[in-house]
Amino acid sequence: MKQGFEVKDKALLEAAELILAEVRAIGADEGETWVSRSALTEVYYELGKVSMVRTVFSDKVCLKLLKDKRKGSTTLNSFAPQDIKAAVREAWQAAQSAAPDEAEGIAELQENLSFSAGDEQPDLDAMYRQLEQMLKDVRQDFPKISFDSIGIEHNFGEKLYANTNGVRLSDQRGLYQLSNMFMAKEEEKTSSFNYFATVYENPADRICEENRVRRLLDETQRQIVTEQFAGSFEGDVVITPGCLENILYYVADTYLQDGALISGTSPWKDRIGEQVASPLINFELVAEHPDLPGTSPLSGDGYVAENMPLIEKGVLKNFSLSRYGAARTGLPRSKNSGGTYVLGNGDTPLDEVISGVERGILMGRFSGGNPGPAGDLSGVAKNSFLIENGRITKPLSEVMISGNLADMLRDTVAVSQERENSGYWLLPWIRVSGVTISGK
Amino acid sequence: MLQDYLQAYVNKYGFSGYTELRAQQNRNRSVVMLNGSLTANNSGTSRGLSARVVKGGAYGFASGTGYGDDLEAIAKVVQTASSHAAFLDSRVQRGKPDFPANAPFVRKDGLEHDVPVEQSYLLGIVDELDSYIAERFPKLLSRRIFARVLDMEKLLYTSDGVVSHSYVPRSNVYVFMTTQDKDGQPVELYDVMGGYGNFLSTFPNAGDFFGKLEEQYEQLILKAEGVYAKPGIQTVILDSDLAGILAHEAVGHTVEADFVETGSVGGPMFGKQVASEKVSLVDIAHTAFGKLAPVPVFVDDEGTLTQDQMLIENGILTGYMHNKESALKYGHTPNGNARAFDFSDEPLIRMRNTCILPGTDKLEDMIASVEDGYYFTDMNNGQADSTGEFMFGVPMGFEIKNGKLGRAVKDTTVSGVAFEVLKTADMVSDTVTWTNSGMCGKKQMIPVGMGGPAIKVQINVGGRS
Numbered sequence: 001m002k003q004g005f006e007v008k009d010k011a012l013l014e015a016a017e018l019i020l021a022e023v024r025a026i027g028a029d030e031g032e033t034w035v036s037r038s039a040l041t042e043v044y045y046e047l048g049k050v051s052m053v054r055t056v057f058s059d060k061v062c063l064k065l066l067k068d069k070r071k072g073s074t075t076l077n078s079f080a081p082q083d084i085k086a087a088v089r090e091a092w093q094a095a096q097s098a099a100p101d102e103a104e105g106i107a108e109l110q111e112n113l114s115f116s117a118g119d120e121q122p123d124l125d126a127m128y129r130q131l132e133q134m135l136k137d138v139r140q141d142f143p144k145i146s147f148d149s150i151g152i153e154h155n156f157g158e159k160l161y162a163n164t165n166g167v168r169l170s171d172q173r174g175l176y177q178l179s180n181m182f183m184a185k186e187e188e189k190t191s192s193f194n195y196f197a198t199v200y201e202n203p204a205d206r207i208c209e210e211n212r213v214r215r216l217l218d219e220t221q222r223q224i225v226t227e228q229f230a231g232s233f234e235g236d237v238v239i240t241p242g243c244l245e246n247i248l249y250y251v252a253d254t255y256l257q258d259g260a261l262i263s264g265t266s267p268w269k270d271r272i273g274e275q276v277a278s279p280l281i282n283f284e285l286v287a288e289h290p291d292l293p294g295t296s297p298l299s300g301d302g303y304v305a306e307n308m309p310l311i312e313k314g315v316l317k318n319f320s321l322s323r324y325g326a327a328r329t330g331l332p333r334s335k336n337s338g339g340t341y342v343l344g345n346g347d348t349p350l351d352e353v354i355s356g357v358e359r360g361i362l363m364g365r366f367s368g369g370n371p372g373p374a375g376d377l378s379g380v381a382k383n384s385f386l387i388e389n390g391r392i393t394k395p396l397s398e399v400m401i402s403g404n405l406a407d408m409l410r411d412t413v414a415v416s417q418e419r420e421n422s423g424y425w426l427l428p429w430i431r432v433s434g435v436t437i438s439g440k
Numbered sequence: 441m442l443q444d445y446l447q448a449y450v451n452k453y454g455f456s457g458y459t460e461l462r463a464q465q466n467r468n469r470s471v472v473m474l475n476g477s478l479t480a481n482n483s484g485t486s487r488g489l490s491a492r493v494v495k496g497g498a499y500g501f502a503s504g505t506g507y508g509d510d511l512e513a514i515a516k517v518v519q520t521a522s523s524h525a526a527f528l529d530s531r532v533q534r535g536k537p538d539f540p541a542n543a544p545f546v547r548k549d550g551l552e553h554d555v556p557v558e559q560s561y562l563l564g565i566v567d568e569l570d571s572y573i574a575e576r577f578p579k580l581l582s583r584r585i586f587a588r589v590l591d592m593e594k595l596l597y598t599s600d601g602v603v604s605h606s607y608v609p610r611s612n613v614y615v616f617m618t619t620q621d622k623d624g625q626p627v628e629l630y631d632v633m634g635g636y637g638n639f640l641s642t643f644p645n646a647g648d649f650f651g652k653l654e655e656q657y658e659q660l661i662l663k664a665e666g667v668y669a670k671p672g673i674q675t676v677i678l679d680s681d682l683a684g685i686l687a688h689e690a691v692g693h694t695v696e697a698d699f700v701e702t703g704s705v706g707g708p709m710f711g712k713q714v715a716s717e718k719v720s721l722v723d724i725a726h727t728a729f730g731k732l733a734p735v736p737v738f739v740d741d742e743g744t745l746t747q748d749q750m751l752i753e754n755g756i757l758t759g760y761m762h763n764k765e766s767a768l769k770y771g772h773t774p775n776g777n778a779r780a781f782d783f784s785d786e787p788l789i790r791m792r793n794t795c796i797l798p799g800t801d802k803l804e805d806m807i808a809s810v811e812d813g814y815y816f817t818d819m820n821n822g823q824a825d826s827t828g829e830f831m832f833g834v835p836m837g838f839e840i841k842n843g844k845l846g847r848a849v850k851d852t853t854v855s856g857v858a859f860e861v862l863k864t865a866d867m868v869s870d871t872v873t874w875t876n877s878g879m880c881g882k883k884q885m886i887p888v889g890m891g892g893p894a895i896k897v898q899i900n901v902g903g904r905s
Contacts, residue, residue, distance in 0.1 A: 047698055047701050047702075047766065051498070052499035052500070052524075053499075053500055053501070053524035053525070053528050054500075056503050058505055071481050072481055074482065075468070075483075075486075077486055078505060094481050094482075097558075097559065098478050099477070099478055099567075101478060103477075146702050148698065148702040183702060183703055183826045188708040190704065190827055191826070192827055193826045232671045258479075263475060263581070263582035263584065264475075264581060265581060265582055265626040267625070267626075324479070367825075367855075368831060369820055369851065369853045370833060371851075372627065373627070374625040374627075378851070378852055379831055380855045380902075397829060397857075398856070398900060400831075400902040401902075402853075436671065438672055438902065439672075
């Protein structure tokens, strides 16, 4: 919910106003701060049992000040006035030694707003029941699955952004999140591990009713006994939605964000408006979406966030740049801080995405080295299956892929109609041709 | 330095049931310079208090940021943890007895390293390194220098009378250099300097590291002129840095007792041959080869006095890493692998300094023994699996042809199944090198040390055909 600026916890506002007053008093030209207070409650399962209930109360302050475009910043986890004053002095001393940077600055004055979503208080009983129900469902429907850990947490927090230009923005939200790691085992044989995370607002949700969860558990059960193949070939890779999130993270980091553009290493740095990917690719960073409770209404540098396309029909539309990155490169600032990915669905049913593969693999997880600046990547195709003549034939292990991120987006030949949703991302399956796939 | 307010709390309130009470302060500093511009100049402190209470085998944990002389605030954290343990105990009714009590002791470790460092000192070192690179290597496409300090200080009181105050400093400088290959594609190489110690003692002069920058640049130019590795199983000499991550990723994770309990491959292989008899692997607690290990841990966060944990002895899997609970379950002795990253984190079973022990071979003899293969000299990230399948990135390496080093190799990845790869280890060098910049992720991050000699193995290389 969006409304006029109103901070519920007055301690946040008092801390922020003290910080900005100290920033001015010490002689800085500009300053900004994030102040937050949160309570996280977790029910945790490990070693075959519900093992722990945990609560973390947390206060956090990040502050930045500028003097003659020289920057100093500090973080602390106390609202005590003496700690805040010491932190401002520390940031001031850091700024004295820094070189000036004309690109430095803070968010401009804008409408002051507050946002809120979710419950403040965790329902501990409901969280416990939800975990018990999930374990019961998995034991019944997927008896070979063994969980290393499951955490169900409720995180409630309020955070406030304030700066010396008069900007005041706040966000208060309480969300439940489930994360885990699991494998399948039978006698002495085990599958690769797998995992999923999901964010939601209602702890009464039955986790195992979600198609994505059932698919992951089922695929993992079918990977206890795997096969390997010898040699290598160029083939198609069908990338599952969860794995695609990992690949898109690499794409953003390698081609679209501050580091790659400020350093000038991004091969896409001069390609706004050009075709960089298959016309099937529509890649958007979202700040608001009815199906994604994990979005954030505020950007990290003090703006109200908005949805923003990165690639439309394969054409590069925007970069994902912070205020600083935009000022350094002369390119437009991103409308959000990224991290919540939506890839538009295609018009090919998933069955046909797979049936169109003559020889290739279905890749459930990618475990690889960080791509180089040109986007070259290689790594293990975990939780994967061989596809032959349009059919999934056998589970694989020890299979690697290598290729180039930009080439993979360019060589995307099918995007599924179906998408999966983690609460943080909404993504389809894609089929990429011409990837080097190697066995033992 | 953390003030001890816990003693007064314990004197006043004592403990009711098994309890760990920990105050902790993590101090961070970071400076990032990108092409001469300062993009990060930050210092920070994360300080707080946590309590973990065990009732009938059910754990309650709570933490808060207000660590100070307010004993009521400390009591509130302990009470919240107790309340959680009681809630869970009422649900699960496990009925377990408390852990066997440790003999009480008091220890202070590493506190002499708590030396104030000004942010300006980091900036000065980074600026000097950056200026040197800019002047010496003007044709670089980009350069990035990242200085990072993480000092972890913990004060632990347990209900069985353990008092431990420890300080573990770490200071690193990462240098990234990027050039272009003949096709205009960017090629990057990074190096990490530093390790255990405060920033002043680790980086007394920037000039001490100019030689490393020269070496890094030379390697980068070779890499830019390099070739892609051939995919598939190859004979590879993994240099010391890579052997360390092999020890950590390929074996270490599969023999953490919690992972074993879930079903990792380490379970059924206990007592069996899992590696060549030339391979012995140990998780060092604090001291190795007469020196402090990269991340010395003298007392873990459950109050266990640490010892080295042998994992593989002459190729036989002989041990797991434990916390108190898993050690009790397996009938083993806990050797202090329960570690927490921040004050708000509960202890998990973690590695400390995992190291393959040195062999007797000379590196030059190992290279000379390879007719057609690779010598990989550096690593970046790595991941492991319950099956023992692992991967790690290789940003630098060379071909070996007829026993001699050949062309450099561009970024690649190696992978394999841990125990299968280690069974192929037929040569192990006589020199161990440690890396002390790694952070291991497992619910929480944690600093770890990794070490090893060079080893010659058969391993899958993710090259291009």
